Amino acid sequence: MAIAALVSLLLMKHACAFNLDTKETIVKKGPADSFFGFSVALHRQASPQAANWLVVGAPKAEGLSHQGAKSTGGMYRCPITDSTSDCERVIFDNDVDATKESKEDQWMGVTVRSQGYGGKLMACAHRYEKRQYVGESAETRSLMGRCYVLSQNFKIDEKDEMDGGGWKFCDHRTLSHARFGVCQQGTDAAFTPDFHYVYFGAPGAYHWKGVVHASQKNNTFYEMDIFNDGPYETGDENKHREELVPVPYNSYLGFSVDSAKGITDQKRLSFVAGAPRTNHTGAVMILKIKPPHMLEPEQIIYGEELASSFGYDVTVVDLNNDGWQDLVVGAPQYFDRKNEIGGAVYVYMNLQGSYDERSYVRLDGAKDSMFGLAVANIKDINLDKFEDIAVGAPYDGEGKVFIFLGKRSGLEITPTQIISGSELQHRIQQFGYSISGGIDMDNNVYPDVLVGSLSDKVALLRARPVILPTVYIVSIEDIDMEKKTCKNGIDICMKVQACLSYKAKPDSYNAAEDIKDKLRAIPVELSYHIKEASQHQPLQVDHTLSPVLDVSTRKPVTAKINFIKEGCGDDNICQSEMSLRYYYCSHSEDDTFDRLKRVDGHQVLSLKDQKTLALEVEVENTGDDAYEAHFQLVLPHSVSYGGHRKKEVPEDFQLVCWGNENGSLADCDLGNPMKRDQRISFYMILGTSGINVDTYEINPMLKLNTTSEQPGLKAVEAKLKVVIELSLAVTGVVRPIHTEFGGEVKGESAMKTEDDVGSLIEYKFQVMNTGKSIGSLGNAYINISWPAEITNGKWLLYLVNVTVNGTLDTSCHPGNRINELNLQSIGNEYDWNRERRHTHELEPVVSESKVERWSSQREKKVLDCLRGTARCWTLQCSLTGMEQSATVLLRARLWSSTFLEEFDNISEMEVITRAKIGITTQGANIIMKNAKLHGYLVRLMVSPEMSIQPYQSIPWWIILLAVLAGILMLALLILLLWKCGFFKRTTHEMQYEAKYHKAKIEVQPSEKEKMATEA
Structure with missing residues (x-):
């Protein structure tokens, strides 16, 4: 019974504690009131010498000598030793330009990260200030935030463009609270597991909507945009469109971040970002890369409890070893008065590329514990092939960390180990405020866990090797009380046979199948001794003395075991080729x-x-x-x-x-x-x-x-x-393709407006990049050989205006050659977007005989600078910032007076304009694919005006209306004539008949009668 009780007690003890050691923890102390332990990371240095380090952020640490501030924060590194006070501050960021920035209370160390073995380190200060108009009434301060990247040896490599403090993507943007003035970049930040990107949360952008920004920055083709690999950002890193961030204001997107492959696609990288104030409950957003510059939301999971801060911390972990990343979300302010819950953690199992936000496991913490303030993937701490998680509850007593193990069905919801800050050798308060794991720091194969606090202490919890015992009883004899079975013939004895086996990881330190050296023999040495009796036994005079080995047999016996080498020569020596x-x-x-x-x-x-x-x-x-x-x-x-x-x-x-x-x-x-x-x-x-x-x-x-x-x-x-x-190519077109000159000859001084010069000519050159963008390989440009004059210096094509689209730099040089005479612009220009009519509708219709007669007396001429028949100057337009295409529009006038004076006997002229792409770079290994020696040619046909006007077709409805109007007018005229008797026919008799006029004689009244009548 005593043995059974002892075994039960041991099993209970191990079930409670499991394999994170709490008796021999490595505790480190930092400067008082520096928040040493606010953030933590495990780091393994590979060169110049191998070393393991505990990396700790202390965002309230005192300022360095040249930072011009009392409190700036910093990053510390601590060796794996027994001492509690051997941490040293990593010196970087030790300068300041007071006219442009402020590092007072910048909180350097609010986030610290490591890429792992031989990788980079990162430290962020999310309250770093950019200052403008210092000392003036209009002075502004913008909480942009900033991050530093350091090499694996905690130094900044000047030759590595990734190193240094240039990680402040909100700089050079609109610095207002409505845009990027309170970015607070670095509230959380990390490296992707494949090391391709470094990404940041900036919860203060766009009225505190927040953004996530991912970038690949080093002296590579990723940085130079040849692979079009970012940078990427929610809301589009290039366009900065806040409507593309699908959360309301004050959501704090980017407050926590993580990334992995196997979230929505096993081969594609996805990002996870917490927004703990979305809709007052919180949310978590799954993001994917959408070239060229977008982090596009794939799924949004919303919290269920008001003010729970769902998304305060997030991590992804493969709990059931199915190759898909499961999602763990902390909601430290979740509150349930009835059940006295003070913090929760939500676990969403991955359904082969998506999460069902209605199906989750919720882990609850004690009242006021802030359970879930920190959640971390600590990898497989017991080497059972399932990844595990740690959850911090810094206000549960003096602070606790809960260990939950993964399993085939998902997560073991009962914590296998609860570690309290009060049970450690050096008591730690607010234990569990930050957690980092997944790296073996003591070289025993098992990953260890580093826990931070707000009491200026951190603790490394080392994982112990796990032994899996198998104990079973194989035979038990029944007891016969009538038989005295003991050897003394008096007592009753029984036999119980038990077997004990165990498994441990590593399985073996000398696995036979792993032997590599099969040429040299294996030496075997056998030694033996007699076990001495315990020295603590009481002296017994009649006790038989222990034997002793003969001195001549004490030497060990040695032998060598050779391998059979069939593929070697008869001498058993292998000579390979x-x-x-x-x-x-x-x-x-x-x-x-x-x-x-x-x-x-x-x-x-x-x-x-x-x-x-x-x-x-x-x-x-x-x-x-x-x-x-x-x-x-x-x-x-x-x-x-x-x-x-x-x-x-x-x-x-x-x-x-x-x-x-x-x-x-x-x-x-x-x-x-x-x-x-x-x-x-x-x-x-x-x-x-x-x-x-x-x-x-x-x-x-x-x-x-x-x-x-x-x-x-x-x-x-x-x-x-x-x-x-x-792969850059240029094409060009001119409108119209054919133009004419005419009118009268005018001198240069008589030109006041563009119309005075001649016909409007417009050129359009389009540059296409069929490969990837040029980035910082160099500065691309287009050179246009402009035929400005004929050989005697008279004007040919007068350039009025140049417009560049699709580039960041829209300048062209020399600018003083554009509209040299400052002629008044009339504003008309060619419509490049209208549909082109059929060719027969544009060309003039002239009889062949007249064309032959007109052209037979004239010559044809080509005006080309390359042939020496014209004079050109080079117009160079920058293509800096061009992505896939850019256009250069040139508006010009044909100088008619020159043509009237010099080419009046020429029937047709061809004016050649050339365009060529170039790049200014320091790289001698950069070549242009399919680059033409003399560039791209654009031909403009010019001829004198002709007396025969070109025929243009008349729309059918105009003809119809004209016919109808004619018929109507004819009808009215006929009606009028008919009314006037115009259509009454005269006979032959009526034409010659005599006409008589009769006189009528009437009697006139007398004078008397007239007077009577008047009376």
Whole structure:
């Protein structure tokens, strides 16, 4: 019974504590009242010497000597030692320009991050201020925020453009609270797991809507936009459209961030951002990259409780090991009075690329505990193949951290371990304010956990190896009280047989199958001794003394065990003859490979938009078996190892290659042994992200290694020349294509307006970039050879105005050659968007005989600067900032007086204008694809005015109306004539008949009668 009780007690103890050690924790103390522990990170330095560090942010730490501030905050690093006071401040950001910035209370260290083994470090100050108009009444201060990136040794590498404090993307933008004046960049920030991007949360942008910004910045083609790889931002990094951020004002999007592949697509990177004040409940947004500059929302999950701060912290973790990232969201201000809940954590299982916001597991904390203030993916702390999480509750007592394990069905909702700040050797208050995990700091394979607090202390909780015992009883005999079964014949005895087995990780420190050296014999040494009796036993005179070994037999027995080597010579000595050949190949997304062309004996990489290339390797062994055969690839900084693909390998052979953390070294196991006459060929995939404008060639080192005898096996330099290919093309058109000159001759002084000069001519040149954008490779431009004069200096084409669209820089030079005479503009211009009529509607209709008679007396002439028949000057327009296309519009006038004076006997003239693309760059390896020697030609046809006017077709409805009007007028005229008797016919008799006029005689009244009548 006592044994059973002891076993139960031990099992209960281990079930409660599990494998994060709380007895021998490593505790570090920082400066008082500095908030040392506000943020934490684990970091492993690889060079110049290997070291493990605890990285701690202290955002209220005192200012450095040259920062001009009392409190600026900072970042500390602490070694893995027993001492509590050996942390040292990392010195950077130790300067200030008081006319432009302020670092007082900038909170440097509010966020600290590490890329892991041999990676970069980052520290942010989200309250960093930009100052304008200092000392004036209009002085402004903008809380932009700022982040620093440091190399793995905590220093800023001046040669690495990624290092330094240039990470302040809200700078040079509209600095108002409605836009980017209170960005607070760096409230949270991180590196993506694939190290391609660094991304930031800026919850203060757009009236505190908030944004997430992701950028790839180093001296590579990503930074130079050749791969069109960002930067990306919610609301579009280029257009800055706040309506594309689908959350209301005061949402604080970007307050917490995380990223991974396997969120919505197992091969595509997604970002997760918390917005803890969206709709007063909080929300979490899933974002994807949408080129060229957009982080586009894929899904939004909203909180359920008012003022719960859902999204205060977020993390993604594969809890059930299905290859999809599950989502964990902290809501530290969740409150349930009835159940006394003070903080919650929501766990959403990934449904193969999406989350059901109605299906979740909610973990609840104690009242007023702020459970969920910090949530962290701590990787697989017990090595059961399921990732685990840690949850901080800094106000649960003196602060606690809860460990939840993943499992096949998702999450074990009961915490397997609860660690309180009060139970540690050095008590810590507000324990659990920040958490970082996932990296093994004591080299025992198990990842450890670093926990921060608000009491200026941090604690490293190291994970202990886990032993899995299996105990079972195999046989039990029944007890017969009638039989005295003991040897003394008096007592009753029984036999119980039990078996005990266990599993541990690592499984074995000397696994037989992992033996690599099969050439040298294995030495075996056997020694033995007699176990002495305990010295603490009481003296017994009659006790038999223990025996002792003979002195001559105390030497250990040794032997050697040899391996059978079938593929070697009769002398059992293996003399291999390994050789290699290599070829560089292009690599497409469907894993097809084509060998690159050779120029002057070397292969040449014409880099356009490909992100990877391949190195084809052929290894052949024509001698004895080559034991421990390896292929090693050492890469320069311009390329990195990105995997391998098989080409030709034996059926029973499994090619295994692995690389180091930064991709500068790769090693492939070619077999142990690689047998005689065996040939292996494969592709090494190389990332080209490190190639820059200064990269003229790539020189990886290829080396074969074997423990068999093969003298003279030297490394081979695989040289590859690099050229950067730009695909820029220009086309041009002139409207109208054909123009005429006429009128009278006028002198230059008589010209007052454009119309006085001559016909309107407009040129349109379009520049297309069929590859990727030029970025910072150089400054592209277009040169237009403008035919301004004829050979005697008289005007030819007079340039009035130039307009550039699609670029950041719209200037053209020399500007003083545009509208030199300052003629008054009349504003008319060609409509480039209207539909073109059919050709027969535009061309004049002239009889052939008249054309022949007119043109036979005249000549044809070409006005071309290249032929010496015209004089040109070069108009250069900048294409800086052009993405895919840009246009240059030139409005000009044909100088009619010159043509009237000089070319009155010329029937037709052709004026040639040329345009050519160029680029100013310091890189000698940059070439223009399909660049024409003399540029693109645009032809303008010019002829004198003709006496015959061109016929133009009349619309049918005008003809119809004219006919109807004519008929109506004719009808009215006929009616009028008819009324007048115009249509009455005269007979023959009526024409000659005599007409008589009769007189009528009447009696006149007398005078008397007239007077009577008047009376």
